Amino acid sequence: MSADGATVSLPSFRGRRNLRQEITETLRGAVISGEMTPGVVYSAPSLAEQFGVSPTPVREALLDLAKEGLVGVVRNKGFRVTALSPQELDDITELRALIEPPTVRRITEAGVPARAIKRLRPLAASIEKAAARRDFIAHVTIDMQFHLALLELAGNPRLVETVKTLRTSSRIYGLRRLPEGEVLFNSSHEHAELLDLIEAGDADGAEALMRRHIGHVRGIWSEEAPTNESD
Incomplete structure (x- = not known):
C-alpha cells in the first residue's frame, strides 16, 4: 500500500537549522507513536512536501531510520514502516x-x-x-x-x-x-x-x-x- 497521497500530521521545517536531525527526530516520533502506519510505503518527496523542505534531508532522515530498523527500504517506491509483534x-x-x-x-x-x-x-x-x-x-x-x-x-x-x-x-x-x-x-x-x-x-x-x-x-x-x- 502506498502513502504517496496520504497525509501525516507533520510540522513545517522551513528555515530551520539542524534540519536533518529535526526531521529524523520527528519521523522517529511519528513511527513510534503510530502516526506513520506500519505496512504503508511513504515516499521522501511526499513527506518533504508536508514538511515544506526539499526531499534530500527527508530521504537522509529515512535512511537513518532504516539503520535503526524503524523503516525498510522499498526499491523504487520509498520506505515502509516496520511493524512489531x-x-x-x-x-x-x-x-x-x-x-x-x-x-x-x-x-x-x-x-x-x-x-x-x-x-x-x-x-x-x-x-x-x-x-x-x-x-x-x-x-x-x-x-x-x-x-x-x-x-x-x-x-x-x-x-x-x-x-x-x-x-x-x-x-x-x-x-x-x-x-x-x-x-x-x-x-x-x-x-x-x-x-x-x-x-x-x-x-x-x-x-x-x-x-x-x-x-x-x-x-x-x-x-x-x-x-x-x-x-
Missing part, C-alpha cells in the same frame, strides 16, 4: 523494566542536584502539554528526551544508549485509539510525580512509579500490533 513489544518492555526502575532507584539513593531536577521539569511540563493537545509525535519525542536525560544522571553512557535503542524500537500503537479524556494526561503527569519522588529521596516510590510507567506502554498504549503488508 505483541511478543516483540513484550520483550522490549521486559528489558526496559529490568534496566530503568533499578537505575532510577540508584539515582534517587545517590541524590540528585537541585539544578538537575530543575533542568528536567520543563521537559515534564512539555510532555503534559503535548498530551493535552494530543500531539502524539511531540509527546513521544519529548518523553524520550526526558527519560534519557534522567538516566544520564546514573553516569553510564552504555546504559543510556541501550535504553535509547529499546525505546526507539518500541511502538505505541494504541495512542491514536485512546479516547478523549484523562488517560494519556494522567500517564504524562507521572513524569512530574517521578521528579517529586526523586527530589524527596523516596527511592522505593520512584522505582515503583517508574515500573508502573513502563507498564503503561504495553498495558494501555501498545494494543493491537498491525502487520506489514506485501509490496
Whole structure:
C-alpha cells in the first residue's frame, strides 16, 4: 500500500537549522507513536512536501531510520514502516523494566542536584502539554528526551544508549485509539510525580512509579500490533 497521497500530521521545517536531525527526530516520533502506519510505503518527496523542505534531508532522515530498523527500504517506491509483534513489544518492555526502575532507584539513593531536577521539569511540563493537545509525535519525542536525560544522571553512557535503542524500537500503537479524556494526561503527569519522588529521596516510590510507567506502554498504549503488508 502506498502513502504517496496520504497525509501525516507533520510540522513545517522551513528555515530551520539542524534540519536533518529535526526531521529524523520527528519521523522517529511519528513511527513510534503510530502516526506513520506500519505496512504503508511513504515516499521522501511526499513527506518533504508536508514538511515544506526539499526531499534530500527527508530521504537522509529515512535512511537513518532504516539503520535503526524503524523503516525498510522499498526499491523504487520509498520506505515502509516496520511493524512489531505483541511478543516483540513484550520483550522490549521486559528489558526496559529490568534496566530503568533499578537505575532510577540508584539515582534517587545517590541524590540528585537541585539544578538537575530543575533542568528536567520543563521537559515534564512539555510532555503534559503535548498530551493535552494530543500531539502524539511531540509527546513521544519529548518523553524520550526526558527519560534519557534522567538516566544520564546514573553516569553510564552504555546504559543510556541501550535504553535509547529499546525505546526507539518500541511502538505505541494504541495512542491514536485512546479516547478523549484523562488517560494519556494522567500517564504524562507521572513524569512530574517521578521528579517529586526523586527530589524527596523516596527511592522505593520512584522505582515503583517508574515500573508502573513502563507498564503503561504495553498495558494501555501498545494494543493491537498491525502487520506489514506485501509490496
